[in-house]
Amino acid sequence: MTTSSATIPVIPGLPVIGALLAMRRDRVGFQIDTGRRFPGLAQTRMGLMPFPVVIASSPELVGEILVDHADAFRKAPGLSLFGKPLLGKGLLTSEGELHKRQRRMMAPSFVQKRIAAFAEAMVERGDRAIARMHDGETVDFAEVTMRVTLEIVGKTLFDAEVGDESSEIDEALTECLEYIITSVQRVVPVPPGIPTPASRRYKKAVARLDETIYRMIRERRASGADKGDLLSMLLAARDEDDPARGMDDQQVRDELMTIFLAGHETTANALAWTFYLLAQHPHVWVRLQEEVDRVLPGGRAPTLADLPKLPYTLQVFKESMRLYPPAYMVGRQALRDVTIAGQTIKKSSIVVINIIGMHHSPSLFPDPERFDPSRFTPENEKKLPRHAYMPFGAGSRICIGNHFALMEGHLLVAAFARSVRLELPPGQRVSPEPLVTLRPRGGMPMRVRMRSHDAAHPNTDVVAHLG
Ligand code: HEM
Known part of the structure; x- marks a missing residue:
């Protein structure tokens, strides 16, 4: 027996546009609120889109959608349509056989053993950022981390230095992301093929990025060198079914x-x-700092071998991604009618996997707004329901870079914490801006305190911080 999709509760909203306005006004608040009020499936409309948007906020249902019935869904058209000029048929946007083949070919490059080789480069780029900081100055820490991770991806992908070009690349990427997200949220979507000033700017930004990437591919093909980076791995990758x-x-x-x-x-x-939360939770900061100082005496640089001795550091990073999951949702579209927990998701419906909603659910994470890294001790993490915490998604399209990201986050939290303490200027609050990822709106101004590793004055900054 099939139940009609009408049995999926409807989120109150205006006729025709449904919850679009609420979503536009405060997307994060909307998703968290929906997760709490409708801890299963809920539906709404989005402007003139001819099919409903179904929001899934329970781990069991998410498992059914992303794992058990994965073949009944494809990626939501937003990123595939508007992101196409930027991403083409890369892993994020490809489907079916192409996706399977590419994932198979690329997976070996992302296993823990291969990416371990990047640990040193990650810390080294973190240390360059630290070297650029000065005691007492206020920096936009979001810009700092963006530059570091861009340099890391440049180094590990292309063995290239993107330092000088980083702000230009970042500008071009931001331009692309803004275009994509505003297009997806439009009441009347305008496909990117239709020339508008915004779509022309987008195409220009893609062309700027293309120039860099094609230059790198050309240079590598010409040199034939195996630099041990992801580009060399991609050029050498072969399909095991067709070598x-x-x-x-x-x-x-x-x-x-x-x-x-x-x-x-x-x-x-x-x-x-992570550092925003640390600045507001001195007791967490102190514990983190104690661990980091014990494992990295004299403020020496962290290495891959240190990571197992820095468990609290990893818990801090994981808990931060619970409260502020960079990918706050993932989207799918139903390829046919699919019945999930007795409710039918109609063909063509858009399904939003409400990652941030689940991460803030009081039934999954008691006292959900509290920043508490002990939720992620190995014992506690094991007790979490499957898919309750999913910053990297789930199923066959789970983030291919999850080990890369966890290693990078783990190393860089340790590297920064051993060298600097970051304080929020008095009264400063930063709210999340959901572009394609959850960015800090208007940047993240933070005051830098360089930490001293002078044995005669151990942890003076901790004492000062706790008052
Ligand atoms: C904290 C950092 C990261 C987060 C939170 C994150 C999150 C995610 C999520 C949620 C997905 C699934 C999207 C979906 O199901 O629709 C995804 C996919 C993906 N991620 Fe990540 N990611 C991170 C870092 C990385 C890194 C470092 C890389 C590469 C070096 C990467 C590359 C990818 C790729 C290629 C996909 C597409 C996989 C596929 O569809 O087969 N990510 N990521």
Whole structure:
């Protein structure tokens, strides 16, 4: 027996546009609120979109959608349509056989053993950022982390220094992201093929990025060198079912652009929010600092081998991604009618996997607004229902860079914490801005206190901080 989709509760909103206005006004608040009021499936309309938007906010249902019935869904058209000029048929946007083949070919490059080789470069780029900081100055820490992760992705993807070009690349990417997100949220969507001033700016920004990426592919093909970076791995990757088959230039470009985008903005935001939370929770900061100072005496740089000795550091990073998941939702579209927990999601419905809603649910995370890294001790993490915490998504499209991101976050939280304390200027609050990822709106101004590792004055900054 099939139940009609009318049985999926409807989120109150205006006729025709449904909850679009509420979503536009405060997307994060809307998703958290919907997760609490409708801890299963709920539906609304989005402007003139001819099909409903279904929001899924329970771990069991999310498992059914992303794992058990994954073949009944494709990615939501927003990113695929509006992101196409930027991402082409890269992993984030490809579907079906192409996605399967590309994922198979690329997965070996992202296993823990391969990415371990990048640990040193990650810390080194973090240390460059620290070296650029001065005691007492106020920096936009979101910009700092964006530059560090962009440099890291540049180094690990292309073995290239993108330092000098980073602000230009970042500007071009921001231009693209703003275009994509405003297009997705329009009451009347305008496909990117229709020339408007915004779509022309978008195309120009893509062309600027293309110039950099194609230059890098050309140089590498010409040199034939194996630099041990992801570009060399992609050029060498072969389909195990058809070993003669590699990727053509266009596919390599699409995958690079995808990793370039997916691989830096998310981690940068996670790091920025982590230090934002640390600045507001002195007791967490003290515990983190104690761990970091014990494992890294004299403020020496963290290495891969140190990571198992820095468990609290990782818990802090994970808890920060619970409160501020950089990918606050993932979207799907139903390819046919699908019945989930007795309710039918109609063909073509858009399904929003409400990651941030679940992360803030009081039934999944008691006292959900409290920043409490002990939620992520190995014992406590094991007790969480499957898919309750999913900053990296789930199922066959789970983030391919999750080990990369966790290692990068773990190393950089340790690297920064051993060298600097970041304070929020009095009264400063930062709210999240949901572009494609959850960015700090208007940046994240923070005051820098360089930490001293003078044995005669241990932890003076901690004492000062606790007052
Ligand atoms: C904290 C950092 C990160 C977060 C929170 C994050 C989150 C996610 C999420 C939620 C998805 C699933 C999207 C979906 O199901 O529709 C995803 C996919 C993806 N991520 Fe990440 N990501 C992070 C870092 C990275 C890094 C460092 C890389 C690469 C170096 C990367 C590359 C990708 C790619 C290529 C996909 C598409 C996978 C596929 O569809 O097969 N991500 N990411």
